[in-house]
Amino acid sequence: MKNTRAIIVLVLALLAGLAAVVMAAKWLNQRGGAGAQLVVAARDLNLGQPLEATALTSVAWSATVLPDGGFRDPKELEGRVLKTALTRGEPVLESKLAAKGSKGGLSAVIGAGKRAITVKVNEVVGVAGFALPGSHVDVMVHTTVDDESNKRNQGAAMSKIVLERILVLAIAQEASRDETKPKVVSAVTLEVTPDQAELLDVARSVGSLSLVLRNQLDTQPTRSVGMSKADLFAAHPAASAPPAPVAVAPPKPAPVKRVVAAAPAPKPEPPKPAAPPPEAKPDLTKIEVIRGVSRSTVEM
Numbered sequence: 001m002k003n004t005r006a007i008i009v010l011v012l013a014l015l016a017g018l019a020a021v022v023m024a025a026k027w028l029n030q031r032g033g034a035g036a037q038l039v040v041a042a043r044d045l046n047l048g049q050p051l052e053a054t055a056l057t058s059v060a061w062s063a064t065v066l067p068d069g070g071f072r073d074p075k076e077l078e079g080r081v082l083k084t085a086l087t088r089g090e091p092v093l094e095s096k097l098a099a100k101g102s103k104g105g106l107s108a109v110i111g112a113g114k115r116a117i118t119v120k121v122n123e124v125v126g127v128a129g130f131a132l133p134g135s136h137v138d139v140m141v142h143t144t145v146d147d148e149s150n151k152r153n154q155g156a157a158m159s160k161i162v163l164e165r166i167l168v169l170a171i172a173q174e175a176s177r178d179e180t181k182p183k184v185v186s187a188v189t190l191e192v193t194p195d196q197a198e199l200l201d202v203a204r205s206v207g208s209l210s211l212v213l214r215n216q217l218d219t220q221p222t223r224s225v226g227m228s229k230a231d232l233f234a235a236h237p238a239a240s241a242p243p244a245p246v247a248v249a250p251p252k253p254a255p256v257k258r259v260v261a262a263a264p265a266p267k268p269e270p271p272k273p274a275a276p277p278p279e280a281k282p283d284l285t286k287i288e289v290i291r292g293v294s295r296s297t298v299e300m
Helices: 002-032 195-208 229-235
Strands: 037-041 056-060 116-120 138-145 155-173 185-192 208-214 284-293 294-299
Touching: 037 195, 138 195, 155 195, 155 208, 185 195, 195 208
Parallel strands: none
Antiparallel strands: 037 056, 116 185, 138 155, 138 208, 155 185, 284 294
16 A cells, blocks of 8 residues: 555656656747757858858757748858958858958958058068058048148148048958057058048048058047148247246245233232321420429410
8 A cells, every 4th residue: 555655756756756847848949949040150160161061050049039031951152252351150140241242362351442552561661560450541642732722831741631540451461450569561452442542542642641540439630730840849939048047936934823812910019017006296285394293284
């Protein structure tokens, strides 16, 4: 009888555990969206590289956190070109791909309506090699003024920022944006509009160019009017004579605190001696007559 009860309890416990496992699995399937697929890079991929089936793979991904622009089938990405580098296991998204029909290479990563132009640089012009693909620079030209309307600076050397926040597409023949180590090269390719390309071509024909590296988060325009030699010395005039010493007033003496001593208490005056009683004046109206042992008074 006791064995029967133990068996019944054991069977009920197993059934309860099985029911709990089934309910937990059902809940996880509803919450996690099991079965969703997402295409990711099977190996590290470079910018401008056309995608092949062997470079992609599908992995299980939660449907509730599936990123926007993701793909479920690698066949959808055959021939598409990357406009940014991908690392192994990174999802392939539409925002990271060039437009359909684009060929591989640097031309695939040029933005719509933009152009790529290459300028010659050296270690100084190229900001010591810190101008890398993906960074933004300002372009400054150094030339001489030949504007008839500017008589004051006519023929003077002048520097002026002519282009701002220009994207660096490539340095030499490298377009990878994963590099962070500075690299000195002889040419830098910039992404510009057609108007900016014309302006840049004129600028490098009339003077020397310099790249000015800027913070990628800095989008504020620079309202610069340029700087000439005259402006340089006007901003920092030469010292012709040492300035005359300025007379310094002597420091005022510290105020002296006066301590008023309390007046001493008056000493008690010694008591004045009592005045002697007034002497009795002789009475001239009477005469005292002494005869032997007898005394008598005679009135006058």
